[in-house]
Amino acid sequence: MHAAGNADVSECLKVVVGVAGGIAAYKAAHVVRGFKELGHDVRVVPTESALNFVGAATFEALSGNPVSTTVFDAVDEVQHVRVGQEADLVVVVPATADFMARAAHGRADDLLTATLLVATCPVVLAPAMHTEMWNHPATRDNVAILRRHGTIVLDPAHGRLTGKDTGPGRLPEPEQIVSLALAAVENPRHFRRDFEGVRFMITAGGTREAIDPVRFIGNHSSGRQGFALAEMAAQRGAQVTVVAGHTDQLPTPLGANVVKVDSTLEMAKAAHEHSKLADVCIFAAAVADFRPASTAGAKMKKGVADDALSNIQLVENPDILATTVERRKAGEIPATTTMVGFAAETGDETTTPLELAKQKIVRKGCDLLMCNDVSGGQTFGATDNVGWLLSLDGEQWDVPRGSKFSVAGSILDAVSELRQEPQPAE
Numbered sequence: 020m021h022a023a024g025n026a027d028v029s030e031c032l033k034v035v036v037g038v039a040g041g042i043a044a045y046k047a048a049h050v051v052r053g054f055k056e057l058g059h060d061v062r063v064v065p066t067e068s069a070l071n072f073v074g075a076a077t078f079e080a081l082s083g084n085p086v087s088t089t090v091f092d093a094v095d096e097v098q099h100v101r102v103g104q105e106a107d108l109v110v111v112v113p114a115t116a117d118f119m120a121r122a123a124h125g126r127a128d129d130l131l132t133a134t135l136l137v138a139t140c141p142v143v144l145a146p147a148m149h150t151e152m153w154n155h156p157a158t159r160d161n162v163a164i165l166r167r168h169g170t171i172v173l174d175p176a177h178g179r180l181t182g183k184d185t186g187p188g189r190l191p192e193p194e195q196i197v198s199l200a201l202a203a204v205e206n207p208r209h210f211r212r213d214f215e216g217v218r219f220m221i222t223a224g225g226t227r228e229a230i231d232p233v234r235f236i237g238n239h240s241s242g243r244q245g246f247a248l249a250e251m252a253a254q255r256g257a258q259v260t261v262v263a264g265h266t267d268q269l270p271t272p273l274g275a276n277v278v279k280v281d282s283t284l285e286m287a288k289a290a291h292e293h294s295k296l297a298d299v300c301i302f303a304a305a306v307a308d309f310r311p312a313s314t315a316g317a318k319m320k321k322g323v324a325d326d327a328l329s330n331i332q333l334v335e336n337p338d339i340l341a342t343t344v345e346r347r348k349a350g351e352i353p354a355t356t357t358m359v360g361f362a363a364e365t366g367d368e369t370t371t372p373l374e375l376a377k378q379k380i381v382r383k384g385c386d387l388l389m390c391n392d393v394s395g396g397q398t399f400g401a402t403d404n405v406g407w408l409l410s411l412d413g414e415q416w417d418v419p420r421g422s423k424f425s426v427a428g429s430i431l432d433a434v435s436e437l438r439q440e441p442q443p444a445e
C-alpha cells in the first residue's frame with residue numbers, strides 16, 4: 020500500500036495566482052495575502068476582464084511583484100513561457116466558465132492561459148459562477164476535459180451567490196483555497212477522482228458533556244483532521260456527511276454536508292443513522308469516554324453545590340467506533356463498509372504509542388487505524404500531522420509529516436486500495 024513521501028511546502032514556493040473576470044475576483048486578494056503570510060513568492064496574473072473588478076495596483080501591492088495580463092509585456096524576457104516554467108504552483112481564483120472553456124481547449128490568447136499551457140507544476144482552478152453556468156453541459160464537459168488533462172478543478176462551495184440566489188457555484192473561502200492548493204503541491208495524486216459517488220460518514224471535533232448549563236467536560240480537539248478528511252474525500256468525488264462536534268473556528272468543509280452535535284450521545288445517534296448509508300466510515304472525533312451521570316438543570320452555585328461539584332459522578336459513554344463495527348458484524352451495516360479509526364496516544368514508561376495503537380486496532384476491530392503520537396501536546400490544534408497507518412491484518416506504513424490535508428490524502432489512498440482488494444464473503 021501507499022506510503023510515498025510528500026513534497027515539503029514549508030519552503031518558499033513560486034506561486035502564480037491567476038485571476039479571471041468574475042465578481043469573486045476581490046477574494047483573490049485574500050488568497051494572495053494567504054500565500055504571502057506563509058512565506059511564498061506570489062506573482063499575480065489577471066485576465067484583462069479581471070482588472071474590471073480589482074485594479075492591478077492592489078495585486079502589485081499585495082504580491083510585491085509586477086502584474087501583467089498580456090504576452091506582449093516584457094517580450095524580451097519571454098514572459099509568456101517563463102512565468103509558467105518557473106512556477107511551483109498555479110492557482111486560478113476565480114476560474115470563471117469562460118476561463119475554463121478557454122483553458123480546456125488549450126487557448127493561449129492572454130498571459131494566464133499561456134502560463135497554464137506551459138506549467139508542469141500542479142494547476143488548481145477554484146471555480147465561481149452561477150449554479151446554472153456550473154451545471155451547464157458545456158461547463159461539465161470543460162471541467163471533465165481539464166481533469167482528464169491533470170488540472171485540479173476544485174468543486175465550488177454551495178451557498179449565497181451574487182444577487183439573491185444560492186446553490187453550488189460559490190468560491191470556496193480563501194483559506195480553503197490556500198490549504199487545498201498547497202496540498203496539491205504536497206501530493207497532486209491526492210486529488211484524483213477515485214471516490215466518485217462513494218458515500219462517506221466522518222466524525223470530527225470534540226464532544227462536550229454537560230455538567231450544568233454553563234459547565235462541561237471537553238477536550239482539545241480542533242476538528243482540523245476530520246474536516247481535512249471531509250474536504251479531501253469530497254474533492255475526490257465522494258458524497259460526504261460530517262458528524263461534527265465542537266471545532267475551532269474552521270470554515271465548513273467544502274463539499275460536505277455537516278450535522279452538528281454537542282455530546283457523545285448525540286454524536287452516537289447521528290453516526291448510527293448516517294453509517295447505515297455510508298460506504299466508508301471514518302471516526303476522527305475526539306469522543307469523551309465518560310459523561311456526568313446527571314446534568315443539573317440550573318447553574319450549580321459555588322458555596323451551595325460544592326459537594327456535587329467536587330464529586331461529579333461519571334458514567335461510561337458508548338464507543339461509537341466499536342459499536343459501529345459490531346453492527347457491521349451483526350449484518351446491520353453491509354460487510355463491504357470500510358471502517359477507519361484514529362488513535363491519539365502518548366505511550367507510557369513501558370509501552371510506545373505504536374504498540375498501544377496495535378492493541379487498539381485489534382480491540383476496536385476497524386479495518387484501518389491512523390495512530391498519532393500526541394505526547395507533549397503534539398497534534399491537537401496543529402496544522403500538520405504525522406504518524407502510522409495500521410491495518411487489521413497487521414500491515415503498517417509510515418505516514419510522512421505533512422499538513423492535515425496531506426495526512427488525509429494518505430489515509431484516503433489506503434482506503435481506496437483496501438476497497439479495491441477482494442471483499443470478505445458476506
Ligand code: CTP
Nearest residue numbers: 302303304306336337338339340360361362363
Ligand atoms: N471513539 C469512539 N467513541 C468513543 C471513544 C472513541 O468512536 N466513545 C473512536 C475515536 O473517534 C477514535 C477511536 O475510537 O477513532 C480511538 O479513540 P481513543 O480515544 O484513542 O480510544 P479509546 O477507546 O478512548 O481508548 P483509550 O482511552 O484507552 O486510549
